[in-house]
Amino acid sequence: MEIVYCQSCGMPLVNEKEMGTNVDGSKNNEYCIYCFENGDFKGDMTMEQMIEFCVPHMVNAHPGTSEEEARKSMQSFFPTLKRWKNK
Template sequence: MEDVRTSKFCQSCGMPMRKDPQHGGLNKNGTKSADYCSYCYVNGEFTFNGTVKEMQAFCKQKMIEQGSPKFLAWLLTRSIPRLSRWRTKPR
């Protein structure tokens, strides 16, 4: 039996995967991504190609636009650099 691991949070933006209306992004072969949400990952490619700082600012702004308090948006986006997409690989 195949082990299908699903992240609790998108490993690109940090959004809870349960809040993703598509229940995950799509890989190139059409299967659901277990690690990335449908906002960040389409057809096996990332939709946002900026830096981690730019991703934090983008996510913070989106949260504020959707009614989150600025402090909460700031707090929730602090962990983005620790997500697997943004972690620096060891040398």
């Protein structure tokens, strides 16, 4: 089974409760609950701000990963995500 990632923060979307919501309340399968609610992004931030926000979460989720390693990983991954592509 292919892993689907939030197209804003890169979080794996492994079940419906982690999915954001559209305007009509239906689940959005491209964005997580932390980034997308009622058809709109939560918080207005740049890709760089999102990376800095996500660094501690990635370090906590992946013990042994340094902040710098997490940052570099996201700096290469985030430009491929739908929210940040072509920006």
